[in-house]
Amino acid sequence: MDPKIDAKIIHELEHLLGKDAVLSRPEDLLMYEYDGSVEKARPDCVVFPRITEHVVQIVKLAKRHQIPIVGRGSGTGLSGGALARHGGIAIAFTRMNKILEMDYENQRAVVQPGVVNMDLTCAVQHAGLYFAPDPSSQKACTIGGNVAENAGGPHTLAYGVTTNHVCGLELVLPDGEVVRIGSKAPDAPGYDLPGLLVGSEGTLALVTEITVKLTRLPEAAKTLLAVFETPDDTAQTVAEITARAITPAACEMLDGWTLRAVEAFIHAGFPLDSGAVLLIEVEGLREAIEAQAEEIINVCKLHNAREVRVARDERERQLLWAGRKNAFGAVGRLSPSYYVQDGVIPRTKLPLALREIDKIGKRHGFEIGNIFHAGDGNLHPLIMFDLRDPAQFERVVACATEVIALCISLGGSITGEHGVGMEKDRLMPLLFSEADMALMKRVRDAFNPGLLNPGKIFPTGKGCGEIRVRPMPISSAAPTSA
Amino acid sequence: MKPASATVNLKLASILGVANSSADPAQLADYEVDRVRPGIVLRPGSAAEVAEVLRLASAEKLAVIPCGARTKLAIGAPPQRYDVALDLTRLNRIVAYDPGDLTLSVEAGLPLVTLTETLAEHRQMLPLAAPFTSRTTVGGTLAAGVDSPLRQFYGTARDYVLGIEFVTGDGSIAKSGGRVVKNVAGYDLHKLLIGSLGTLGVITTVNFRTFPTPPASRGFLATFPGPEGALELRAKIAASQLQPLTLEILSPELARIFAERTPKLPDDCPPPGPWFSTMEWTLAAGFGGNVAVLERCARDLTQLAAQARATNTVVLGDEERPPVWGRLRECIPLLLDASPLATIVKISARPAQLSRLLPALQQTCEQRGFPFVALTRGVGVVYLALLPWKSDAEEIRRLAEICAHLHDQGTILGDHVTVPWCPTELKRRVSVWGLPRGDLDLMLKVKDVFDPQHVLSPGRFYGGV
Numbered sequence: 001m002d003p004k005i006d007a008k009i010i011h012e013l014e015h016l017l018g019k020d021a022v023l024s025r026p027e028d029l030l031m032y033e034y035d036g037s038v039e040k041a042r043p044d045c046v047v048f049p050r051i052t053e054h055v056v057q058i059v060k061l062a063k064r065h066q067i068p069i070v071g072r073g074s075g076t077g078l079s080g081g082a083l084a085r086h087g088g089i090a091i092a093f094t095r096m097n098k099i100l101e102m103d104y105e106n107q108r109a110v111v112q113p114g115v116v117n118m119d120l121t122c123a124v125q126h127a128g129l130y131f132a133p134d135p136s137s138q139k140a141c142t143i144g145g146n147v148a149e150n151a152g153g154p155h156t157l158a159y160g161v162t163t164n165h166v167c168g169l170e171l172v173l174p175d176g177e178v179v180r181i182g183s184k185a186p187d188a189p190g191y192d193l194p195g196l197l198v199g200s201e202g203t204l205a206l207v208t209e210i211t212v213k214l215t216r217l218p219e220a221a222k223t224l225l226a227v228f229e230t231p232d233d234t235a236q237t238v239a240e241i242t243a244r245a246i247t248p249a250a251c252e253m254l255d256g257w258t259l260r261a262v263e264a265f266i267h268a269g270f271p272l273d274s275g276a277v278l279l280i281e282v283e284g285l286r287e288a289i290e291a292q293a294e295e296i297i298n299v300c301k302l303h304n305a306r307e308v309r310v311a312r313d314e315r316e317r318q319l320l321w322a323g324r325k326n327a328f329g330a331v332g333r334l335s336p337s338y339y340v341q342d343g344v345i346p347r348t349k350l351p352l353a354l355r356e357i358d359k360i361g362k363r364h365g366f367e368i369g370n371i372f373h374a375g376d377g378n379l380h381p382l383i384m385f386d387l388r389d390p391a392q393f394e395r396v397v398a399c400a401t402e403v404i405a406l407c408i409s410l411g412g413s414i415t416g417e418h419g420v421g422m423e424k425d426r427l428m429p430l431l432f433s434e435a436d437m438a439l440m441k442r443v444r445d446a447f448n449p450g451l452l453n454p455g456k457i458f459p460t461g462k463g464c465g466e467i468r469v470r471p472m473p474i475s476s477a478a479p480t481s482a
Numbered sequence: 483m484k485p486a487s488a489t490v491n492l493k494l495a496s497i498l499g500v501a502n503s504s505a506d507p508a509q510l511a512d513y514e515v516d517r518v519r520p521g522i523v524l525r526p527g528s529a530a531e532v533a534e535v536l537r538l539a540s541a542e543k544l545a546v547i548p549c550g551a552r553t554k555l556a557i558g559a560p561p562q563r564y565d566v567a568l569d570l571t572r573l574n575r576i577v578a579y580d581p582g583d584l585t586l587s588v589e590a591g592l593p594l595v596t597l598t599e600t601l602a603e604h605r606q607m608l609p610l611a612a613p614f615t616s617r618t619t620v621g622g623t624l625a626a627g628v629d630s631p632l633r634q635f636y637g638t639a640r641d642y643v644l645g646i647e648f649v650t651g652d653g654s655i656a657k658s659g660g661r662v663v664k665n666v667a668g669y670d671l672h673k674l675l676i677g678s679l680g681t682l683g684v685i686t687t688v689n690f691r692t693f694p695t696p697p698a699s700r701g702f703l704a705t706f707p708g709p710e711g712a713l714e715l716r717a718k719i720a721a722s723q724l725q726p727l728t729l730e731i732l733s734p735e736l737a738r739i740f741a742e743r744t745p746k747l748p749d750d751c752p753p754p755g756p757w758f759s760t761m762e763w764t765l766a767a768g769f770g771g772n773v774a775v776l777e778r779c780a781r782d783l784t785q786l787a788a789q790a791r792a793t794n795t796v797v798l799g800d801e802e803r804p805p806v807w808g809r810l811r812e813c814i815p816l817l818l819d820a821s822p823l824a825t826i827v828k829i830s831a832r833p834a835q836l837s838r839l840l841p842a843l844q845q846t847c848e849q850r851g852f853p854f855v856a857l858t859r860g861v862g863v864v865y866l867a868l869l870p871w872k873s874d875a876e877e878i879r880r881l882a883e884i885c886a887h888l889h890d891q892g893t894i895l896g897d898h899v900t901v902p903w904c905p906t907e908l909k910r911r912v913s914v915w916g917l918p919r920g921d922l923d924l925m926l927k928v929k930d931v932f933d934p935q936h937v938l939s940p941g942r943f944y945g946g947v
Binding site for chain 2 (some may be wrong): 073103105106108109128149150152156160161163164173180181183184185186187188189190191192193196198199201216218219229239243244246247284285286287288289290293317344345346347348349373376377378411412413414415416417418419420424428431432434435436437438439440442443444447457
């Protein structure tokens, strides 16, 4: 595909949307050539629709001129899902950021895709409600992006991921048709199309309106910080918490390397000499969480926890969570670049997986930090490297592939919440057979004959060499001496 | 459409061998769907055999209806064609169970009750308390899209199925999802299969996440003179911190059926006991947790019920719960047994709509001389049973008239109206799936991808799919 966006098309777009809603100068486009991953691809122009009809017109124009299009929220994605792999028009939904309806009685909200995740929670929490999916980027990421990627977050352990909280969507199909699927009421007749669309990484349709479920805020929460000497004890603890069928609202692990990086930046109170910590939260009825917290503390002690601290107040709780949610930023201060993986494994295999990942890192000569959603077995190994050294980049990709192969060999998956995008497409055949992928491709082709978000999810057959390298990563702006 | 020829039947039988195929009329009668009888029944023992059958069926343009224990074949529109009954009950293995990870993988033909027993050994459960529990299979329960009282807390199957392996109409074995509790690799095709009534693929293996069985559980009943009080209590519970596992509202006429009947099949549903008020509306809730939680729930519920002016409340312990719980779970079969022409209309609504919907439905029924038998789930699903005493053409006419009225009225007051269960005669006069919406074209595209030759259950689903 060779997009031909000329001055005439830009002019057409400006005519449709207004001059302030179209970017096409190279210096403006720079901002839109990356997301939160290590990938990079520059669109030929960026447009900012405000209403569904704008999106329809953009899509029709793109179809007329055979130009690729890709939807984009805040660009916090971690797999290149919102990048214009083959150029063309990036449709940034950030100005479609209205909350259209707050229906407290039915615990539903209707939002435009550009509404920031946290903003919805802020808008409804006075009624004792919130939007449960809570990716670490929730202060910036959009609900449209959450829908595209089926985003998770620490608390999805208890409350489910985005797909469990979306009940209806308005779509603009790649031919410009507008279709509504699902509904506010349960059990819309026919196939579960919202179930297919959520997590389809923007490859089937553009989402222009989302009906979400709102969850009641719990009356009580208890946040525990369990401190361990070794990652192995920590992993054993998580496996046993799961096996005892205790369901905390969140169960996050930070290993020694990561917690020291975080502590230097956030001062959350993580003990610098520890091997790993678990950040565990229980929520619900007061009567339930007391007993749960007690049982969790017992399990921690059984596995040699040095101490288990209970956050005394909301301030302490927020501080501990700040440590978790800002961790990636903290790591950026210590390493010129890092490559974050998103593999998933059965919880029973957690101790084994961490030991093996450590070995893989050593074998390739990389430091690997681990900070992840331990409760649902969703690993986030951070491989530290220097992107400025092309040889290192090749080795880091090899190292990451080994980590993912390990996850699959343990019965897991290549991605728990970040998506496949253009980063893990080459890994899909490790998980899915040719028949699986052929069927998925046919589904994609039925919705999207080719112009919408091309080059994602399915292997392009070009191998790792094609992975784009960011010459000077954003994080290298910070001092690189650890 | 001509039935499959004897030669084709021979080819089909040769795939599985004589022992696992039959064209015996007596056996075929057991596989009828809306009085349409297949030409052959096949019992494959593996996904590969299912694939081989479907490849041949695609080549010969045969119509195949997959089934398990055949408890829910009455759901849906009559099949346009039906040559092969694909009985999956031989696919009945537990493929993997990792209690420590709370994940499970089973074949589609496994009886749900076997699954429940296996999980119970580890104090775990699947919140799929489906009707026909003692017979139904895992695959049939998912494909038919039936819900359970436990959806109040746990959601529906789409919320805890982790992955499915299935065979497409053209005989390709495919899968989506996986075995781990969190996974976003590839499209969630398995969500499409749930509730697709065997029109997209034949489910062969299902991976679930399992749940800890609550350490203890209780039931709670509150009675009210009319639906308003019960709905007010529902709204109060929704706005409270309480998270009941189940929440249903019973009309007095439904309570009468519960009081008078015991489901035929399940052995875990004892006689009714004194728990059903046949004069009043009842809100029935179930909740679980440790002793302190149960005490708190009982206390708060009693208080909220008093605020909603309940005439009576009762907390049910372990001894008293089964008669109530069993009937709520087996509500559909109980109702189907209550009349020769039992017709069950399903209306989905937003919960806040119920306060207008229920009185309107009641009026519709009573004006036409139908007792108002309705089960309302707290999430906003109403099952309205029309139970004529007689079985004649006049009753069919009456049913057709009220269903047409409910389609009109229900879509004004609720969001969706379907008729999942009704006599075959009525299906010629009533659109069981309601009028198609703007989403039908996309569904037809999906159908064409999964089943290009329209081999699977043709005509039975939404929009004539």
